Amino acid sequence: AAHQSGRGRGPTAEISVRGCADTLSGYKLANALVGRARASGFIGVREDCRVASVKRLVGGKREREQRQQRKGASFQVLTATGEEIRCDHVVYATNAWTGGVANGFRQSIMPVINHVVSAEKASRESSLERRIGSREEGEERVHDPSAYALDPGYVYWVNRSDGRVVVGGFRDKLADKGVGRCDDSVIDPTLDAVSSSFFETVVRSPDRPEAKIDHKWTGVIGWSCDNLPWVGKLNGRPGEWVCAGFSGHGLPTTFLSGKAIANEIAGKPPASVWSEGGLPSGYAPAEIRHQKRGSWYGAGD
Numbered sequence: 001a002a003h004q005s006g007r008g009r010g011p012t013a014e015i016s017v018r019g020c021a022d023t024l025s026g027y028k029l030a031n032a033l034v035g036r037a038r039a040s041g042f043i044g045v046r047e048d049c050r051v052a053s054v055k056r057l058v059g060g061k062r063e064r065e066q067r068q069q070r071k072g073a074s075f076q077v078l079t080a081t082g083e084e085i086r087c088d089h090v091v092y093a094t095n096a097w098t099g100g101v102a103n104g105f106r107q108s109i110m111p112v113i114n115h116v117v118s119a120e121k122a123s124r125e126s127s128l129e130r131r132i133g134s135r136e137e138g139e140e141r142v143h144d145p146s147a148y149a150l151d152p153g154y155v156y157w158v159n160r161s162d163g164r165v166v167v168g169g170f171r172d173k174l175a176d177k178g179v180g181r182c183d184d185s186v187i188d189p190t191l192d193a194v195s196s197s198f199f200e201t202v203v204r205s206p207d208r209p210e211a212k213i214d215h216k217w218t219g220v221i222g223w224s225c226d227n228l229p230w231v232g233k234l235n236g237r238p239g240e241w242v243c244a245g246f247s248g249h250g251l252p253t254t255f256l257s258g259k260a261i262a263n264e265i266a267g268k269p270p271a272s273v274w275s276e277g278g279l280p281s282g283y284a285p286a287e288i289r290h291q292k293r294g295s296w297y298g299a300g301d
Contacts, residue, residue: 112181116219153298187218231260
């Protein structure tokens with residue numbers, strides 16, 4: 001559901017959109033795409049391979065003329081293990097870590113930490129779902145797979161059809177609101193304690209004492225300074241592209257955003273990907289956007 005007050009923007013608009021949500025696994029989708037890419041024989045995929053630097057190469061006159069014909073540039077990408085990759089185009093699809101590899105983005109896309117827990121055997125009639133998450137059809141209680149933003153917007157809740165509940169967020173309990181943290185290899189003890197307390201007081205249902213947290217992990221959001229993604233060619237930097245800063249709402253838009261960039265690099269019209277108008281104009285990496293200082297400390301929803 002969405003509500004817009006309309007203050008200073010014309011008449012008030014109130015819109016409620018309801019339907020199935022969160023039925024697509026981003027992890028499974030990514031794995032399927034990687035599998036198809038590898039199977040094609042044209043694309044190599046390297047995992048656990050951290051990029052240390054991206055350097056633009058100048059080269060001689062002949063090399064520069066060849067690059068102009070290909071409408072690309074020449075880059076040297078170095079990995080943390082010392083490996084070198086040469087390429088004509090670089091796409092920074094690095095989301096929260098974009099500021100570490102792409103010049104000019106350190107203050108435009110900020111890493112923001114969140115904590116996520118998954119609870120198995122959690123009742124579909126947990127205390128929260130009884131209040132807002134279920135509906136009656138005749139005598140049958142129907143599972144509602146929608147996602148909810150709580151507290152206010154700092155915590156999100158997803159009901160799964162197998163009885164599992166996934167709850168994430170909690171960064172409002174940190175003094176720095178998790179802003180600037182990019183290490184997803186550790187779990188913050190404060191967030192761990194807060195999420196466990198939330199599970200005990202809100203998620204667990206009295207009739208399901210066997211419900212328990214079975215997984216917990218750290219998620220890092222790439223938060224844009226104006227809450228809009230950065231998608232497209234970088235101004236004045238031939239061969240450099242960005243597809244990042246989705247601010248926690250990437251799943252609905254990342255697929256077509258990446259496809260639009262791929263089409264443009266391949267010389268195909270990007271307009272057919274989204275609509276006749278192409279990518280939303282607000283996604284373009286315009287220089288003026290770098291001047292904005294974002295709402296990273298707010299919920300952003």
